[in-house]
Amino acid sequence: MRLKTSLLKEPKHKELVSCVGWTTADELYSCSDDHQILKWNLLTSETTRVVKLADDTYPIDLHWLPRSVGGKKQTQAESFVLTSSDGMAIQNIYNLIPLCAYVI
Numbered sequence: 001m002r003l004k005t006s007l008l009k010e011p012k013h014k015e016l017v018s019c020v021g022w023t024t025a026d027e028l029y030s031c032s033d034d035h036q037i038l039k040w041n042l043l044t045s046e047t048t049r050v051v052k053l054a055d056d057t058y059p060i061d062l063h064w065l066p067r068s069v070g071g072k073k074q075t076q077a078e079s080f081v082l083t084s085s086d087g088m089a090i091q092n093i094y095n096l097i098p099l100c101a102y103v104i
Contacts, residue, residue: 012038012047019062021080031059031082058085 015033022028026042035053040046053059065079082090 018059019082021062021064023064029062029064029080031062033058037082053084053090056086057088057090059083060085 013030013032013034013036017030017032020028020030028040028042029050030038030040031053032038035055035057037050037053037059039048039050041048059082061083063081065081084090
């Protein structure tokens, strides 16, 4: 197994990336101190901003929780949980919309 890496000419995040989550073998999401969640397609090198977080939200951990149907995993995760440095957890089901915040 080899890990292939590459550097972008211009970074997509403006601050430190604090967490990433893989949804499929060729797609991942990243969160950063620039308050953005980006979706990365590794096959096409396309990057899309999914959501802009509040200015006082600093993500520290990200989890994708896939739902299995009939013992088979689906191609995309259906539940998304993001925790931040202020003790908040942002949970969402079905493609990041709507976001609901819970205090832990």
